Amino acid sequence: MESEGVLLSLIHEHPMMPFNDLRRGDCCRRFESQSDGYYCKTCDFFVHKKCREEISQLINHPSHPDHTLWLRYKSCSRCDLCGITNDNLSYVCKMCDFDLDLHCAKYPPPDVIDNFETHHHKLTLVKQLTRFDCSAKCGKIDVGFPYTCCECDIDVAFHVFCVWHPSAELSYSPEVNHPSHSLHPLKLLTGDPPEYSDGRCRLCRRKIDRKFYHCSSCNFTLDLPCVLNPPPQSLLDLKVHDHELTLLPRLDSFTCNACGLKGDRSPYACFHCGFMIHQDCLRLPRIININRHHHRVSRTSVLGDGAMNSVCGVCRKKVDWTCGGFSCQRCLGYVVHSKCATREDVWNGEELEGVPEEEEEDIEPYMVIDENTIQHFSHKEHYLRRIHGNGIVYEENKRCSACTHPIGLQSFYGCMDCDFSLHQSCAEFPKRIRHVLHNDRLTLVTSKELDFFTCDACYRWSNGFMYIHETVKLDVLCGSISEPFVHPSHPQHPLYYIPTEFDGKCNGCDSSEKLLRCIEGDCGFVLGFKCATLPQVVKHRVDDHPLSLYYGEEEASGKYWCDICEKEINPKNWFYTCKDQQASLHIRCVRGDFSGLMPRSIVKWRGKSYEVMLNNSVTRPFCSYCLFIAKERPAFLKITVIVVSD
Structure with missing residues (x-):
């Protein structure tokens, strides 16, 4: 194995x-x-x-x-x-x-073939790349290994696939009797399906290929797989249903009892109790993990009246409690549609029936020493003491090692022996999570174990803590977003990540990447991960007071100009402003391009090492990449990158 x-x-x-x-x-x-x-x-x-x-x-x-x-x-x-x-x-x-x-x-293909239907002489395979005009019906000019005729005076050349086919491809019977259609034999046809048919196999609903079997009297079509390996006419699988199921090979609208969705052909049905099921739903897994829930979910044949008022944990639509689905044995009322639970962007494809559940592992990020002191797993060498934010004094000289943002007005844990700090909220991030953007559990990795990375949710550079699994990387702010997500810009309704059913643009920046959306009625509020994780309050030298994130105006009442770049601000998008709105600033002008990188840290990029430095001096340095003077950025966030070693 x-x-x-x-x-x-x-x-x-x-x-x-x-x-x-x-x-x-x-x-x-x-x-x-x-x-x-x-x-x-x-x-x-x-x-x-x-x-x-x-x-x-x-x-x-x-x-x-x-x-x-x-x-x-x-x-x-x-x-x-x-x-x-x-x-x-x-x-x-x-x-x-x-x-x-x-x-x-x-x-x-053989070196020499006889295909007298195509050409009256033997054809020889030329085993070198040759430019030729195919002499068969396709008539295409091509470069490849052609079959050519050595006897003709004129050049004759054919594509391999135009004149030769493996014998197995030609071995299908011209006519078959099929158990799903006993009235008439089915005839082998090649080419496009008849115009009166729907172009799909009666049993499996797949689009038929260029070869298929068909009964013109009954408009009954089967693809080759269903002819060569027909589904059983009846089956008994107690994991699916308590009684024997019979295949009904006909076009007929029905509601699948396993997933609650409509079907239009060939279900398996129980004549004893009226149970009907899609053929695909016969293979639904029994026990799985999904990326939106911390516990395993199990398939059940009927969700029951306990789910009468429940909504699906993935699509957030109401479930049919009389049909089957997936439910959590630990969390009362948590249910998921069968099709939603097994979507490729929700389930990793692993069936867990018979697989022992992992023992409850320690995902707590720190050990409590006393009421105000902890030992965090990322900084085991020293204890961290909690310092309460007072909401007035802005702490701009300290940065959180997890999210790399300034401590600001928030409470935080500071090391009593060194310069290590963590926001209180960042210190509480668990060591392992499930996340809507990935199907497997992600592990929290500290900045000591990695260089800078690009977050797969907001696309910002960071060298703070990271949630990772294989190639998927999320910074801790994006990794902490879970459903339902409530943001101060839209406190009346929670937001959900439903990527396959919605196209739109972020209300904060007009981006169409990785969107959370409101599902209440016609609300239509949409928020990208990048805007969802912006700091609510920042500091900039244009104003003595902290600047707050302003959520734009639906109906613009005037023009706004950025006090940093002196260019116009779209008032419908978000920007930063002071308390009395005397100053307005683009988010990018405030945040800069490298706001996720810790000052004084060393990052490696394109084979060189760089030191991240605050761009807060009177004389701004030259950018070593484009050789222009670094653009002005806020005192604690405007970062320029300079080479310190090659």
Whole structure:
């Protein structure tokens, strides 16, 4: 099993689970007569078990005898042998950029073929890149390995795929009797489906390919997988339903009892109690983790009247309590639609039935020493003492090591032996979280363990604390956002992250990236992660008092001008202003480009080391990158970057 996992990791970037569903493989572009394989739900990527067993990382192939070919995933390359573009698995020569898809690697075209329907002489494969006009019906001008005729006086050349097909591709019966359509035999058709059909398989609803079976008398169409490996006419699975289920292979509108959604064809039905279910819902997992809840959720056949007034924990729409779904055994009333729980941006694809639940781990970030003293996991060498903010005196000389913002007016923990500080709120961030932007748990990493990074939610540079899992990185402010999220700019309604159902722009900055939205009626309030994590109060030398974040005006009453750059401010967007609104400033002019970097820290960028310095001197330095004088920024946030070593 270990070697199998290693080989699968060479084939695909995500975990793949054993899967029993006959389909055209993303490995060899063929339907197999057996359906065992491996499937990635995230990418809808399927590999035949037989192909997986035959795949090697290195091969020597007769079409390219001079060099060894290497297996490559996500090649998005054009096979030099057959000319077909392959988006998944292929073999490549690192010496001369020769590409060979897995289909041609497994089933290489013969050196000589007889295809008298296309040409009256034998055709020979030319094993070198040649520019040619295909003499078949396609007539395309191309560069590749053509079949040519050595007997004709004129140049004749054909694409490989225009004149040759593996015999297995031609072995389908011209007519079949199918258990799902016993009235008439189904005939093999090639090309586009009839205009009167809906172009989809009657059983699985997938779009039919260029080859399919059809009954013109009944307008009944099946794709090749459903013909070669038909779904069972009846089944008994007590994990799905208590009684035997029967397949109804017809077009008929129904409501699936497992997910509560409408279906239009071929459900499994129980004649004993009227239960009906999509074929896809037969494979719903039993126990899973989702990224919006801290506990496991379990599938149930009926949510029950306890969920009568509940809404789905993902889409926030009302659930049908008479249907099935997922619920939390620990949190009363927390339910999720079956389709929402198994969305690829919510579930990581792992079935947890039979997998022991992890013991409750210590996610508390600190140990309490006394009423005002803690020992934080990021600073175990010294104790931290709580210092209460008074809401009046702005502390601009200290910065929080977690979020890198100035301490400001907030309460914080300060080290009694060194210059380490944490906002009280930042000190309470747990060591592990689940987050709406990622399907696996994220771990809190301190600034001692990393260089600067770009947050995947707000896209700001930071060298503070970070939540991370594999390649996903969130700064602690974005990582702390959970549902329901309440922001001072919109206190009347909570906000939720529902990315696939809504397009809009942030009310604060007009960005369309990573949006939280209000779901109450026609409210339409939208907020991006970047604006959601802006500090409410900042300090700048243009005013003696702290500046507050102003949430714009729906109906602009006049013009505003930034006191730093002296350019106009869009009053509908957010900006900073003083108490009496005598000063107004662009957010970027206040915050700068490097507000997430700690002053006096060293960052490495493009092979060089830089020291982050406050840009608060009378004589502003030159930028070592563009060689212009650094733009003016606020005293504690206007940061310029200078080279200290190469």
